[in-house]
Amino acid sequence: MRIHLTTLFFLLVFTCFGQYKQNTDSLRKAYDADMGILSGAFAKVYYPNRPEIYSLSEPLFLKKIDSLQQPFMKTTNKYAVNFQKLDKNFIPKERREIEYFFDRIIQDYPYFHENHTGNKVRLSNSVQKKLDKHLPDFNNPTLLSIRDVKGYIEGFLRHKSSDEVKKDIYKNSDNKRLDAYLNLIPKYFTNQECKEYWQYHYLYDHMDEWGTKNLDGIVSTFLSSCKNEAYKKTIDSMYRESANARKDHLIKTYKTVDGYNLDIHIFLPDSIDKTKKSPVMVYFSGGSWTKGNPEWAFYNCNSYAKKGWVGVSVEYRLADRHETTPFEAVKDARSAIRWLRMNADTYNIDTTRIVVSGNSAGGHLVLTTALANDWNEDSDNLNYSATPNLLLVNAGVYSLYSERSTDWITRDLADKSLAKKISPIHLLRTGIPPMLIIHGTNDQSVDYGSAKAFAVEMKKLGNDFEFHTLEGAPHAIWFDRRFSGKVSDLRKAFLKKYGYE
Helix, strand or coil: CCCCCHHHHHHHHHHHHHHHHHHHHHHHHHHHHHHHHHHHHHHHHHHHHHHHHHCHHEHHHHEHHHHHHHHHHHHHHHHHHHHHCCCCHHHHHHHHHHHHHHHHHHHHHHHHHHHHCCCCCCCHHHHHHHHHHCCHHHCCCHHHHHHHHHHHHHHHHHHHHHHHHCCCCHHCCCHHHHHHHHHHHHHCCCCCHHHHHHHHHHHHHHHHHHHCCCCHHHHHHHHHHHCCHHHHHHHHHHHHHHHHHHCCEEEEEEECCCCCCEEEEEEECCCCCCCCCCCEEEECCCCCCCCCCCCHHHHHHHHHHHCCCCCEEECCCCHHCCCCCCHHHHHHHHHHHHHHHCCCCCCEEEEEEEEEEEHHHHHHHHHHHHCCCCCCCCCCCCCCCCCCEEEEEEEECCCCCCHHHHHHHCCCCCCCHHHHHCCCCCCCCCCHHHHHEEEEEECCCCCHHHHHHHHHHHCCCCCCCCEEEEEECCCCCCCCCCHHHHHHHHHHHHHCCCCCC
């Protein structure tokens, strides 16, 4: 049987290609396995010890970071010769990612060093010059697909925006951090593709995490100047969807403070029986007091309204929007409950059945409505109670005084112990309304032990509460499909127990 020369040629090509791909795949698997082991070892050393590492002096800090980086670089050297034969761009790309990853850590040093030690420092000139060599990459569109490059740029803009946002031009801004980002981007991005990418990135992120309030002008400017049609279509769609979501319910200002009009979103039942007052379900969004969007609770508010309740979602001040701390958020949460009591007749609210619900930082705010009695807005009418009648807390935060992850809250306070004023574990007393606490044992954001300690103290005081442990559950128990059903069942049973269902 004869084989045509052309056929033979292609058979040889395909055979060689198959062998090439097999060799490349085999090499990649070995490389990835080695890098996986290194990443695990790095994580065990770095993440649990970040406060100690960032508390070091700059020379010792750099020495430590270099010791963590070198095993990764040595591994790339180990594979360099073999990859040169198969894919000469792979190792240089890997080295760049590793360099950017560790330079991001170095870039963060002044911020976290101050957080953990209280001492303000700047990077030495030599270190700063090394980092400045990355600036030309900001305008290289081919690098936008590299995760660690983007992570470094995000960190760079984060630190620059922290200085930028302190300028007087942002004093009356309702979206301070976004405005700062959008003003900084043209200074560092001259390439049109890169500039539009970062404008889109921060605008998308803001609408997703903080909502679209007072963004009309920003969105309009972006849509008229952006050349990327896909970006424009996404932003326009998100904005319209958000605008429509705000049309089917009442939006009222419950407080004006520092120039901000804070909204309370009210979902009323379709039919109101004036002879029978409605219970209220109030939602405080989570987000580490830095982000949060009232829209996240709109679906649940609607669901309760259909059952004859009044559903409420509260906007409160946030660090990455208003440049505030949890101290202001606590005041807002308490003001919102007082506003509902003051306007109960207008909305047919049963003031003996006000239920508040929150996840994570929102859970913290739920707790402080009942506990932080000494922390109130000057404009509040203290004749109205800020304490709800029932508390629902999912993966809440119970201590803001001793938790290392919340150092940023007290960094500007001369008296760090002031955090106890809004720290639930330090505010416990008898006579707290019935409370449901749900927490997962594998919560990496808020230690399960802090929830258990809170429950122990509640029991000692004889308070009426339920504490439910979800074995193996992570932080977002309200969202994770493995546990959200259980959370929902526990909440329903708790409400039924007290005659709300």
